Every structure is written in C-alpha cells, then in structure tokens.
Amino acid sequence: MRVLIVDDEPNIRRTLRVALEAMGHAVEEADSPPSALRHVERHPFDAALLDVRLGDESGLDLIAPLLTQLPRLAIVIITAHASVDTAVEAMRRGAFDYLPKPFTPAQVRGTLERVAKVRGLRDQVAGLTERVRSEIPEVELDSPDPQMKRLLELARVVASSDAAVLIRGENGTGKGVLARTLHAWSRRLQEPFVTVSCPSLSPELLESDLFGHAKGAFTGAVRETAGKVAAAEGGTLFLDEVGDLPPALQPKLLRFLQEKRYERVGESKTRTADVRLLSATNRGLEEAVAAGTFREDLLYRLNVVELTLPPLRSRTDLLPLAEHLLAFFALQTNRRLTGFDTEARAALTQHTWPGNLRELRNAVERAAILAPGPEVGRNDLPERIAQSRSQRGPVNAIGVGEAVSLEQVEIEHIRRLLASTSSLDEAAQILGIDVSTLYRKRKLYCL
Numbered sequence: 001m002r003v004l005i006v007d008d009e010p011n012i013r014r015t016l017r018v019a020l021e022a023m024g025h026a027v028e029e030a031d032s033p034p035s036a037l038r039h040v041e042r043h044p045f046d047a048a049l050l051d052v053r054l055g056d057e058s059g060l061d062l063i064a065p066l067l068t069q070l071p072r073l074a075i076v077i078i079t080a081h082a083s084v085d086t087a088v089e090a091m092r093r094g095a096f097d098y099l100p101k102p103f104t105p106a107q108v109r110g111t112l113e114r115v116a117k118v119r120g121l122r123d124q125v126a127g128l129t130e131r132v133r134s135e136i137p138e139v140e141l142d143s144p145d146p147q148m149k150r151l152l153e154l155a156r157v158v159a160s161s162d163a164a165v166l167i168r169g170e171n172g173t174g175k176g177v178l179a180r181t182l183h184a185w186s187r188r189l190q191e192p193f194v195t196v197s198c199p200s201l202s203p204e205l206l207e208s209d210l211f212g213h214a215k216g217a218f219t220g221a222v223r224e225t226a227g228k229v230a231a232a233e234g235g236t237l238f239l240d241e242v243g244d245l246p247p248a249l250q251p252k253l254l255r256f257l258q259e260k261r262y263e264r265v266g267e268s269k270t271r272t273a274d275v276r277l278l279s280a281t282n283r284g285l286e287e288a289v290a291a292g293t294f295r296e297d298l299l300y301r302l303n304v305v306e307l308t309l310p311p312l313r314s315r316t317d318l319l320p321l322a323e324h325l326l327a328f329f330a331l332q333t334n335r336r337l338t339g340f341d342t343e344a345r346a347a348l349t350q351h352t353w354p355g356n357l358r359e360l361r362n363a364v365e366r367a368a369i370l371a372p373g374p375e376v377g378r379n380d381l382p383e384r385i386a387q388s389r390s391q392r393g394p395v396n397a398i399g400v401g402e403a404v405s406l407e408q409v410e411i412e413h414i415r416r417l418l419a420s421t422s423s424l425d426e427a428a429q430i431l432g433i434d435v436s437t438l439y440r441k442r443k444l445y446c447l
C-alpha cells in the first residue's frame with residue numbers, strides 16, 4: 001500500500017518508515033498539515049499514520065480535509081497522549097483506527113493488515129454491486145454455435161483441474177476472456193489472476209517481471225520486487241502470446257512448470273510457488289519448434305490440454321453475439337436500441353471479421369453511440385463493414401462443407417442463383433421455396 005506518515009518528530013517518522021518499508025509498503029512523509037495536504041493532492045494514498053499533536057496544531061483537525069481529498073483514505077491516529085476521549089473523537093471524525101505510543105512494529109503491521117483487509121472487502125463489494133447493476137454481462141460465453149459448445153464443455157472439465165492449458169486462436173477471438181473464465185471456474189477463483197504479456201518487455205525485464213529481482217540486480221533495480229509468479233501465488237498465471245517468450249527464458253519457465261521452483265534475478269535462493277499456468281498463442285508453435293525458436297519440451301508442458309477458439313467468420317452465432325453486445329452498450333450508454341435493421345444484419349453477416357470479436361465489439365460500441373436509434377442501420381457500422389458486400393465481390397470462396405454458418409452459405413447460394421436465373425420465380429422454383437419467401441430473404445440479406 002501507499003502510506004503517508006504525518007508527524008513533526010523526525011525520529012518517529014524514520015522509525016515508522018523503516019518498519020513500513022520492511023513490510024513492503026511505499027512510504028511518504030509529511031511534517032505538518034500543509035505538507036500532508038500537498039502530498040494527498042499529488043498521490044492516491046491508501047493509509048495515513050497521523051500524529052495527534054503536530055506542533056501547535058491538532059492532527060484531529062486534519063482528518064476532515066484529508067478525507068475530502070481522498071474519501072477512501074484509512075487514517076490511523078497515533079499519539080503519546082492516549083485517552084479514550086481522543087480515540088472516540090478521532091473515530092467520530094472518520095479515522096479508521098487508533099495507535100497509542102509507544103507501539104511495536106507488530107502493532108503497526110496488525111493495523112495495516114486490517115486496513116488492507118477492509119479495503120479488499122470494499123473493492124469486492126464495489127465489484128459485486130457493479131456486476132449486479134449491469135444486468136447484461138459484457139462477455140457472453142454461452143453460444144448456440146456447435147464449435148463453441150464443444151469448446152466450453154471441454155473448458156468446464158479442464159477448469160477444475162490444475163493442468164496447464166494452451167489457448168489457441170486468431171487475434172481477438174477471446175483467448176484472454178477464456179483464460180479468465182477458466183480461472184473463474186476453478187477452485188482458485190478467490191485467488192489472483194495475473195497476466196504476463198510476453199512480447200511487451202525486453203528479455204531481461206520480462207524475466208524480472210515474471211520471477212522478480214533482488215535489489216541491485218541490474219541498473220535501476222533500486223528495490224527488490226517479487227515478480228508476477230509470486231503475485232499469482234495460489235491463483236493463476238496467464239502467459240499471453242507465449243510464442244514470443246525469449247529463448248533465454250524458456251528453460252527457466254520449463255523448470256518452473258516441472259518443479260514449481262524459481263529464482264529471482266540476481267539471487268541464488270530458490271523459491272517455490274503454487275501457481276496454475278495458462279498460456280495463449282495466435283501462431284503455430286509447431287512451426288516455431290521446427291524453426292528452433294521454441295523448445296519442444298516446453299510446448300508439451302504448456303499444452304497438456306489445448307483449447308482452440310474458432311475465428312468469428314466460422315461461428316454461426318454472429319448475429320446473437322452482435323445483439324448481445326448491442327444490448328450491453330445500450331445499457332451502458334443509457335440508450336434505447338432495439339436491434340439491427342435488415343441491411344445492417346446483412347452487412348454484419350457478410351463481413352469476414354479479420355479482427356474477430358474485438359472488431360465486432362468495437363463496431364457495435366461505435367454503432368451504439370452513433371445510431372440515431374432505435375434500430376442500428378448499415379451506415380452506423382464502420383465503413384469497411386458497411387461496404388463488405390462489394391469487397392467480397394460476386395464470386396466468393398465459400399464452399400459447402402466449409403467451416404461457415406448456414407446463413408453465410410444460404411446468402412452465397414441465393415446470390416449466385418439470382419445471377420444465373422432470369423426471374424425470381426425461376427430461382428424460387430430451383431430453391432424449392434415460395435417466391436414470397438425468396439423475396440423476403442433477398443430483402444433480409446440485401447441481395
């Protein structure tokens with residue numbers, strides 16, 4: 001936590017700083033009320049240890065202005081002049097707790113642990129309230145699509161085990177979302193879920209990001225850090241884009257997977273961690289193995305179970321997904337949006353969605369803002385989607401038996417048939433449907 005010490009006695013500040021830093025807190029000091037107020041204006045502190053006597057002024061008078069600036073600040077009053085009256089008055093003014101001098105480091109630790117616990121509970125309540133408030137969840141996993149159904153069945157089974165899972169899928173197919181879901185379905189759900197994005201840092205920094213480092217391990221390592229493996233203790237560590245894990249780090253991760261042991265950078269002490277590993281990749285790791293950039297033994301350790309997310313273009317639930325997202329954004333933006341009109345639906349189904357769910361989500365969010373309402377039209381969609389029909393051209397590659405939705409096959413089939421027949425009647429006869437049905441389908445799909 002970030003803790004502010006407000007005391008006019010340098011010795012007390014120094015003692016407290018040493019004790020607090022040893023507990024891993026970040027500490028700032030203030031020797032007077034104005035200095036304390038300047039500090040809280042600049043930084044969001046979690047707790048303040050506030051002396052009740054600050055020269056001629058009373059620390060109690062500082063409680064209100066501190067709380068005005070940071071309403072969630074936990075203020076702990078410290079004083080040599082312990083009296084029930086002062087304690088009652090401090091609590092009445094909004095202090096969190098009371099610490100009489102002389103205090104031991106254990107008392108300080110105990111008080112701050114309580115601050116952390118209350119803060120955690122408050123965050124949890126806020127999170128739950130938020131979830132209840134947004135009646136429609138942002139992410140919809142339930143799906144009528146057969147590929148997704150099979151995938152989610154398997155995901156439910158593996159979620160409860162501690163097996164390493166490799167999630168494959170193109171960019172934006174929801175690998176991160178699935179990783180969080182596996183964590184939420186596991187026995188570790190109350191424990192941390194920690195993500196490491198493998199390509200985001202240099203190999204050296206990534207190693208310290210993962211395993212932590214000792215003080216002075218490298219230039220700039222001014223204090224020791226525990227790393228994300230330690231931060232995920234008891235929970236789940238998610239390695240995103242694991243194919244980009246630098247070769248130098250691969251044996252270290254392999255050892256961690258095999259033995260649950262690791263060392264911080266610049267330290268020889270071996271540590272252990274109970275962490276479940278999930279990873280994701282959008283590229284063929286087998287090719288990376290063949291090219292010598294990814295260790296085969298690591299791949300086998302990572303993909304005890306594999307879950308492959310299908311690209312959006314091959315899913316049959318595009319329209320229900322789009323409608324779900326529209327309902328979500330309508331609620332977010334407090335707008336009445338009833339759905340997509342026929343032209344917009346046609347554009348959505350004809351687009352090939354190279355950006356997958358991310359692209360869909362962004363397109364729907366934009367439409368929810370731009371559409372005059374209540375129905376989203378083709379022109380409320382981004383141009384590349386609104387224009388997708390002309391991009392595809394008259395002949396496209398969809399073939400029977402390919403991994404595409406029935407709707408897409410139907411659109412393509414009717415489009416081609418209309419191009420090769422001389423009348424709607426003729427086309428309807430070949431299709432074996434009523435001409436009015438064909439007319440409605442032409443309208444629906446903008447053919």
Ligand SMILES: Nc1ncnc2c1ncn2[C@@H]1O[C@H](COP(=O)(O)OP(=O)(O)OP(=O)(O)O)[C@@H](O)[C@H]1O
Pocket residue numbers: 138139140141169170171172173174175176177178240280282357358361
């Ligand atoms: N089932 C879903 N329902 C609604 N939105 C979803 C769903 N799955 C993913 N999304 C949204 O799509 C976007 C991309 O998801 P995510 O980041 O999980 O994909 P990814 O495959 O990990 O992407 P990348 O490969 O680029 O890291 C996110 O904004 C996410 O909220």
